[in-house]
Amino acid sequence: MRALAAPVLLFPNTRTAIKPLLLLHLDSYEMPNVAAPRKGNSMISRYARVNLLIGTGRFLSHFYQLCLPTLFIVLQRQFNISFAELGLAVVLMTGTSAVLQTPIGFLVDRYGARLFLIGGASIMSLAISAMAFATDFWQILVLALISGIGNAVFHPCDYAILAGSIPPERMGRSFALHSFTGNVGFALAPPVIAALLNVMDWRGVLLVVGGLGLPVVAAVILQSRSLHDQARKEVGVRGMSMRELLLHRTLLLFFLFYFLGAMASGGVLAWLITVLHEVKGLDLAVASAALTSYMAGNSAGVLLGGWAADSSARYLAIFVAGLTTFSAVTILAVDIFPMGGSVAIGLMLVSGIGLGASRTPRDVLLKDVAPAGQVGKVFGFVSTGLPLGSAVTPVPFGFLIDHGHSELVLALAAGFLLASLLCMGGAKVSAQCDPTPAPAE
Secondary structure (H helix, E strand, O other): HHHHHHHEEEEEHHHHHHHHHHHHHOOOOOOOOOOOOOOOOOOOOOHHHHHHHHHHHHHHHHHHHHHHOOHHHHHHHHHOOOHHHHHHHHHHHHHHHHHHHHHHHHHHHHHHHHHHHHHHHHHHHHHHHHHHHOOOOHHHHHHHHHHHHHHOHHHHHHHHHHHHOHHHHHOOOOOOOHHHHHHHHHHHHHHHHHHHHHOOOOOHHHHHHOOOOHHHHHHHHHHHHHOOOOOOOOEEEOOHHHHHHHHOOOHHHHHHHHHHHHHHHHHHHHHHHHHHHHHHOOOOOHHHHHHHHHHHHHHHHHHHHHHHHHHHHHHHHHHHHHHHHHHHHHHHHHHHHOOOOOHHHHHHHHHHHHHHHHHHHHHHHHHHHHOOHHHHHHHHOOOHHHHHHHHHHHHHHHHHOOOOOHHHHHHHHHHHHHHHHHHHHHHHHHHHHHOOOEOOO
């Protein structure tokens, strides 16, 4: 995505480089009331530019989160520190981002998203590059915290801009592309960093990958007129306060919906290989392939879910419930029944597709209950459940494995997914009973 996005953003005549799969999500967006371009004119629509800009930023946000873990071995030798200290860098980066998402969402709703997006992306990129000049590990920690501050803008800014720039009938595909590019960032960070280490030292790697964010910032500035902020609140209507947001019943239930789903995913990602190896007796290579198929299926399912969200907006909750249940049952089947490696790989693939396809409709459901002009704070708060949930289960699941109960890991993950649906159902009922979350002054 990174190699594709930058030239397309800056030079519109490169549309032919876009792959057919992305054309489904990007170039189907046509500007209303604008004459079709003449034959041979490869102008990219404003909606496509919005998706490319936001998607590329999302890609870098996730890519940078895995830069340091890929360099852990090198950094441990360079600074002669423990791996626990190295883990602190990741905690500072991701933890700072999670904590600041909600307050930044308030600022985005009040002042607009574009300046925060430009500033956050710049801070994040420059902090990664500055790590190349660190002479002591404490400097890496400080810069990781600063990078986390920059990274915190993406959820509230991205969703606020998409809500204001993309028409409702195409929102699902935009949200899907947004999630998909983040998955691609996670997937490409380890091999890209490893490849760069073959031609330069770790300092050069951080300097180069940090610098990749600057052309993206420049593209956002140059194309900022294409990025429309969300619709503002009606006159006489005030936004929710922090207290009202944190105690709002519908949004709390959505937070738990996201949180429980992330608990399940975090447990599967951390321990699937170990469980398949110890419980099922599969080779590590086969178990690793099962995890890879699950992750690949999840990414493909995200794009499928975006198309479905736009095609069947009236049935989003049913769609989410059915696919999440399917994914949970499939994970449970892998846990309970004896099977060979190829069957396990296939089942984890379809489980990933089902869960991934349910994620975009979930995000659209949340957008639909967000009050006008308050998308930033709503997504900033609710999406905090994703990193928090992912951080909860690895340790207790590891405890179960240590005490000889590996078979419970996947069963609990499936249970968390099913429990999350209760929260979604409660949120839907609550939203119908309280359709106007933003009180009037």
